[in-house]
Amino acid sequence: MIRYGNNAVVGQSGGPTAAINASLAGVINAAVKSSEIGKVYGMANGAAGFMNERLYDLTSLFDGNDTDLALLTNTPGAALGSCRFKLPKPDEDARFYESLFALLKKYEIGYFFYIGGNDSMDTTAKVSMYAMEHGVDINVIGVPKTVDNDLCGTDHTPGFGSAAKYVATVFAELRRDTAVYTQKCVTIVEVMGRDAGWLTASSALSKTKYTEGADLIYLPELPLSYEKVYKDIERVWESHPDVLIAVSEGVRLADGTYIGADSTNLDKFGHVQLSGAAKVLERRIKDKFGCKVRSVELNTPQRCASHIGSLTDITESFGVGSYAVERALCGETGVMAGIVRKSDEPYETEYKTFDIKSIANMVKSVPSEYINNDGNGITEAGLAYLRPLIVGETKPLYDNGIPMHYIFPKL
Numbered sequence: 001m002i003r004y005g006n007n008a009v010v011g012q013s014g015g016p017t018a019a020i021n022a023s024l025a026g027v028i029n030a031a032v033k034s035s036e037i038g039k040v041y042g043m044a045n046g047a048a049g050f051m052n053e054r055l056y057d058l059t060s061l062f063d064g065n066d067t068d069l070a071l072l073t074n075t076p077g078a079a080l081g082s083c084r085f086k087l088p089k090p091d092e093d094a095r096f097y098e099s100l101f102a103l104l105k106k107y108e109i110g111y112f113f114y115i116g117g118n119d120s121m122d123t124t125a126k127v128s129m130y131a132m133e134h135g136v137d138i139n140v141i142g143v144p145k146t147v148d149n150d151l152c153g154t155d156h157t158p159g160f161g162s163a164a165k166y167v168a169t170v171f172a173e174l175r176r177d178t179a180v181y182t183q184k185c186v187t188i189v190e191v192m193g194r195d196a197g198w199l200t201a202s203s204a205l206s207k208t209k210y211t212e213g214a215d216l217i218y219l220p221e222l223p224l225s226y227e228k229v230y231k232d233i234e235r236v237w238e239s240h241p242d243v244l245i246a247v248s249e250g251v252r253l254a255d256g257t258y259i260g261a262d263s264t265n266l267d268k269f270g271h272v273q274l275s276g277a278a279k280v281l282e283r284r285i286k287d288k289f290g291c292k293v294r295s296v297e298l299n300t301p302q303r304c305a306s307h308i309g310s311l312t313d314i315t316e317s318f319g320v321g322s323y324a325v326e327r328a329l330c331g332e333t334g335v336m337a338g339i340v341r342k343s344d345e346p347y348e349t350e351y352k353t354f355d356i357k358s359i360a361n362m363v364k365s366v367p368s369e370y371i372n373n374d375g376n377g378i379t380e381a382g383l384a385y386l387r388p389l390i391v392g393e394t395k396p397l398y399d400n401g402i403p404m405h406y407i408f409p410k411l
Contacts, residue, residue: 005108026321311392
């Protein structure tokens, strides 16, 4: 086996979250403090930036700089910059991997950390596989993140808890707004979630002793029926005039068609771009009942609202990043660091690594026992899973009333 060196490189990829920088801070903190790791590099804009040798010297920026590290921990977005860059399969483009590994050799990289979701774990798996097949001794570790909470292996993903806290809070506040009138009305809120409804399910947390929260919740795990939606609305009207609905952007009809799909607009991974599920429901409900109907799309604030971040989420995100470095130093490679839940109450977890090949390109759906029998709400078992993830409040620093963020210098 060939060892290029003992420097480390870390990158961020895919959609940003309110906690992805906490994981980055965890990696940086553990790697910079390690006597076994030399220089720590940061990829500017993930693997795409690395291929163009756009690198930050994280050792120089953060060695002994706990103030900036703390600021980075509570900064939303991918501070290093992200990308949506799908690596080719190693057996289909040998030239690409020859170039990639030439750069790893040039910078004497012995530790490779990649923070991201499903597609990022695919990148991690491919880099690890190529290294092992070509006799390169490099420790490749995936660090999970996604507001969608759809990564397999880990009990939940860093970033999800903060997004869930934001969604639940918005629904609680929307309820106070919609409840002020006496005439019948329907408000539909579209929440992120293409293939898994975890984030939409978190709207159920808005129902507390202080607010009624979401009335109806529709996830992509079950087919949507317009006729059933109409009946559900009529049932809610029997108790109060204002109906508050949560719907995943990825809800489908019985034939598998996304109700909010734009088949003419595909992303770089070939995924159909989704937007408009709530708008489609708005038009249909208005045509059916002729009442006041409003649709709201939460969109990107779900993943960047660090001002209402979950302390549990930020703490675990930092911990997962640190743990990834720990396992790399113990010789592990081709794995993803993750979280194992030991109990709901009291909430207790531990960190563990999972074989990256069993995670890449897989989707963890909301289990049937978390969805009620009517297919329009979340069970107590689902709530017990969700509740601990939003607990605790972060304490961002403010400048003239606006949260302070860490921004890397321009390269």
